[in-house]
Each structure stands twice: as structure tokens, then as C-alpha cells.
Amino acid sequence: MTNEEKMRMTIEEGRKSLINKEFPVGAIIFKGDEVISRAHSSGESALEFLPHAEMAALLEADKRHYLPPDRKKMQLFTTLEPCMMCLGAAMSFFIGEIFYALEAPIDGAAAFAVQFLKEERKEIPSYRLPVIHAGLLKAEGQYLLRDYIKLVPGGPLVEYSKTLISL
Numbered sequence: 001m002t003n004e005e006k007m008r009m010t011i012e013e014g015r016k017s018l019i020n021k022e023f024p025v026g027a028i029i030f031k032g033d034e035v036i037s038r039a040h041s042s043g044e045s046a047l048e049f050l051p052h053a054e055m056a057a058l059l060e061a062d063k064r065h066y067l068p069p070d071r072k073k074m075q076l077f078t079t080l081e082p083c084m085m086c087l088g089a090a091m092s093f094f095i096g097e098i099f100y101a102l103e104a105p106i107d108g109a110a111a112f113a114v115q116f117l118k119e120e121r122k123e124i125p126s127y128r129l130p131v132i133h134a135g136l137l138k139a140e141g142q143y144l145l146r147d148y149i150k151l152v153p154g155g156p157l158v159e160y161s162k163t164l165i166s167l
Helices: 003-020 052-063 084-093 108-122 136-151 158-165
Strands: 026-033 035-038 074-080 097-102 131-134
Touching: 003 026, 003 035, 003 052, 003 074, 003 097, 003 136, 026 052, 035 052, 052 074, 052 084, 074 136, 084 108, 097 136, 108 131, 136 158
Parallel strands: 074 097, 097 131
Antiparallel strands: 026 035, 026 074
């Protein structure tokens, strides 16, 4: 399976959020071509802010009790650049690679972490920043947000969605 095929699956996972008019983010963890876990955004309508798709997928994968050497071979695919919480969780999980479709300069942490570690030349004991790949199927990620805007034209994340689409 190609990385593009994996991201298309991830975008479809994010599309499931639209059923409940939730902000559409999907996340899937792969080990090779095997799906280890998957999740999509939920909680917005209940005013819960921590059940991010990436966090949910990581928590589900963690229940499978893989050892760090296997976790380092896994890939996290997500439709949106992970925030600080999700990136930290991915690092704590020992994920090997992260692929995302859309940059999130307002609250995304991947670019920040790469730049910080580069500038500060810091080594974080027992943490390693995963290899990060940005912009995979970016246009498809933008279409997902456009569908959200059509569905929830007055929702609280509409302006945020418009900003992400314009990047």
C-alpha cells in the first residue's frame, strides 16, 4: 500500500466525523500495511476538547502492548498537523513516522518541534521526534474541510477551517 493510499483511508476516516457535524480529522496508525488503530474527531458537540483523533488512535494502539522496537516501525497518518498534545503522545508512544495532509500553523506542533530541536540542538532523553512528512494529499484534506464548512456554516471552527484551506 502506498502512502497516498494510506492517507486516502485516513481522509475517509476523518469524513466519518461529518456524520455528527464534528470537525473532520482522521487518524490511522499503520505497521506496514496493517491498520493497528483508527479514529476520527468526536466530542466537539459535547464541548470536549481532548478527544483528538490522533490521541484516540494512539490510545487504542497502546492497548495492544507493542514493544518500542515495533512502535518505532509504525506510522501515524492524520489529516491535520498534530497539536502539541498529540505530537507529545506520539513521541511517548515511540511512533516512527508521522504523515499529515494539512499544516496547522495556529496550533500545529510538528514544524515547531522540528525547528526548536534544530535551533536549540537539544536531545530529549528517551524521546525522539518521529520523521515527519507534511502536505501528503493536501488538496484532499482541504476538500474535507470545505465539506465541513458546507455542513456547519456557522460552527465555531469554520473560520479556523477557512484559514487552513487558504494556506
